[in-house]
Amino acid sequence: MYLRPRVIPCLLLKNNGLVKTVKFKDPRYLGDPINAVRIFNEKYVDELAILDIVATKEKRSPNLELLSRIAAEAFMPMCYGGGISTLDEVKIILGMGFEKVVINTSAVKNPMLIQEASGHFGSQSIVVSIDVKKNFFGKYRAYINCGEVATDYDPAELARKVEQLGAGEIFLNSIDKDGTMSGYDLGLIKKVSESVGIPVIACGGARNVDDLSMALHNGKADAMAAGSMFVYYGKHKAVLITFPNEEELIKAGVFT
Amino acid sequence: MKEYQVCNRCIMDTSDSEITFDEYGVCNHCRNFDENIRPRWFPNEQGQQMLLSIVEKIKQENKNNDYDCIIGLSGGVDSSFLAYKAVQMGLRLLAVHVDAGWNSEIAVRNIENICKKLNIDLYTHVVDWEEVAEVQRAFLLSGVANQDTPQDHAFFAGLYNYAVKNNVKYVLSGLNFATEGILPASWGYMAMDLKQVEGIYDRFGRKPLKTFPKVSLFKYLVYYPYIKGMKVIAPLNYMPYDKDEAIKIMAKEFSWQYYGGKHFESRFTKFFQAYYLPAKFGYDKRRAHLSSLIVSGQLTRQEALIEIEKELYPIEQLQEDKEYVLKKLDLTTQEFDEIMKSPNKTFRDYPSNHYLLEKLRTIRGLLKK
Ligand SMILES: [Zn+2]
Numbered sequence: 001m002y003l004r005p006r007v008i009p010c011l012l013l014k015n016n017g018l019v020k021t022v023k024f025k026d027p028r029y030l031g032d033p034i035n036a037v038r039i040f041n042e043k044y045v046d047e048l049a050i051l052d053i054v055a056t057k058e059k060r061s062p063n064l065e066l067l068s069r070i071a072a073e074a075f076m077p078m079c080y081g082g083g084i085s086t087l088d089e090v091k092i093i094l095g096m097g098f099e100k101v102v103i104n105t106s107a108v109k110n111p112m113l114i115q116e117a118s119g120h121f122g123s124q125s126i127v128v129s130i131d132v133k134k135n136f137f138g139k140y141r142a143y144i145n146c147g148e149v150a151t152d153y154d155p156a157e158l159a160r161k162v163e164q165l166g167a168g169e170i171f172l173n174s175i176d177k178d179g180t181m182s183g184y185d186l187g188l189i190k191k192v193s194e195s196v197g198i199p200v201i202a203c204g205g206a207r208n209v210d211d212l213s214m215a216l217h218n219g220k221a222d223a224m225a226a227g228s229m230f231v232y233y234g235k236h237k238a239v240l241i242t243f244p245n246e247e248e249l250i251k252a253g254v255f256t
Numbered sequence: 257m258k259e260y261q262v263c264n265r266c267i268m269d270t271s272d273s274e275i276t277f278d279e280y281g282v283c284n285h286c287r288n289f290d291e292n293i294r295p296r297w298f299p300n301e302q303g304q305q306m307l308l309s310i311v312e313k314i315k316q317e318n319k320n321n322d323y324d325c326i327i328g329l330s331g332g333v334d335s336s337f338l339a340y341k342a343v344q345m346g347l348r349l350l351a352v353h354v355d356a357g358w359n360s361e362i363a364v365r366n367i368e369n370i371c372k373k374l375n376i377d378l379y380t381h382v383v384d385w386e387e388v389a390e391v392q393r394a395f396l397l398s399g400v401a402n403q404d405t406p407q408d409h410a411f412f413a414g415l416y417n418y419a420v421k422n423n424v425k426y427v428l429s430g431l432n433f434a435t436e437g438i439l440p441a442s443w444g445y446m447a448m449d450l451k452q453v454e455g456i457y458d459r460f461g462r463k464p465l466k467t468f469p470k471v472s473l474f475k476y477l478v479y480y481p482y483i484k485g486m487k488v489i490a491p492l493n494y495m496p497y498d499k500d501e502a503i504k505i506m507a508k509e510f511s512w513q514y515y516g517g518k519h520f521e522s523r524f525t526k527f528f529q530a531y532y533l534p535a536k537f538g539y540d541k542r543r544a545h546l547s548s549l550i551v552s553g554q555l556t557r558q559e560a561l562i563e564i565e566k567e568l569y570p571i572e573q574l575q576e577d578k579e580y581v582l583k584k585l586d587l588t589t590q591e592f593d594e595i596m597k598s599p600n601k602t603f604r605d606y607p608s609n610h611y612l613l614e615k616l617r618t619i620r621g622l623l624k625k
Contacts, residue, residue: 016385016386017384017385017386029382029384030382031355031357031382031385032357032385032584034583034584035357035358035359035385035584038361039359039360039361039364041361042360042361043361069583233368233371233378233380234371234377234378235377236377236378236379236380238353238378238379238380239355239380239382240353240364240367240368240371240378240380241359241364242364242368
């Protein structure tokens, strides 16, 4: 049996549609989320991440109606993030069948939520996402509010803090790399994963299976998420849902 | 009520309300195939020569362009095999896929395999799903048989509009007489008739359409071909095209996979052809398809009669697909049952350019003589 680190397609929601961003900007419409989830289902992906990229910005709670329709369609473990700010929302979303929730803005603004949620539902179901951008001086900074508001936190420091609060996993998203298909920020991934004991999911920049392998072996990530790589094909960035098969992942050294 | 009758040559029957039979019990579709289609069909040496010169002309005209032609790729048998053949003939293709929100996993995997193995560039036009759903919902509420119109119109409009916008003159089409030579007019309606799309949408749609791909008959029949120089070529009519053989070749060459049933690469089309049409109208599209294969010499009538007896839609699968389709189109089971029970409508019950098209056909017929 192979050792199988998780490879996670990361799907972004805007209103009722699926989109893909570049550096958290210019969302391009990709189609119906329900159909996309169904296709990933049939491709037997291990896990799926669904992130609503406008909920927090629009100061609204998660679109529960859409989420329940997505949950009904999926057989694989899924996590949801975007606009979660109360314990009640965590409860409802986990109740729908999502395995984990992803919390970003509230993890900084209301750290007690992480503590309470992990106390109630277990650390394994609470993921904190850390969106990272380099500032003017080349220093990594954690961002909140859909990547629009800088915090004073260094990502590794914030990761350590939420680990102590009870987060079970870190979803580490590089804003600078997002949608660029230029490879992961391996330095960032390594820095954060070496500062915490909980699993770190790397996201942002993947273009192919070799990048997944680099994030795993050089970046010391525990799991690799990617958007563009699983929804775009070729030089015209044609929208086409794809997922590497076992053979390709073995060959690239992701499964060992 | 007409007495039930099946054609002695193909297996078309009186489920086509407009079918007629001659003194030998042979239907009008068979006659139409012999008289109007066979003369335009070249599955032989002559076709090969004709195609060769067309391809040479395309290459010559496009030697300074990035692509020789555009091909619409759905992941289905016809378009996939066409892509394979076109690459073999040395054409530099840009594949255009119009995604209307119903792709199956097999369809997207086929497209990926074709493009990767044959080294074809791909462009995807993703149609706003909420608009597609609204148009399809409107069509279902209208009770017409031609439920494939919204998707087909979006596919062709998306393809043609893209070709003209990007100045690619040649569009390769997977249409072919070998598998599509027989299709009763009463079972469907021309998807290119925008007046029908908009006429039905005006009555049953709920919000304005902003981005749904449209092409008017004027653009399609006059402006695009005569002013913009767009030419639609159907190469499969210039070669022997045997579907089973094509599937075997493609499975071997690029792991192409069959999805069971003509046009079942779209989840909606499957539900529409295997349930809505037979249950509401008594039309079994397999009958036309199998009859096409008989007259084109790919299947014996005996084989077709055995094939048509096979179960159209296993009940569990129907239930699952029905639930999925209704949920996606925002229709309740009650609303859908109501549609199924309501009187059947035809395209003639709504605005269309049918009259104009018939006139054009007559004029063209007269000009040919
Ligand atoms: Zn006949």
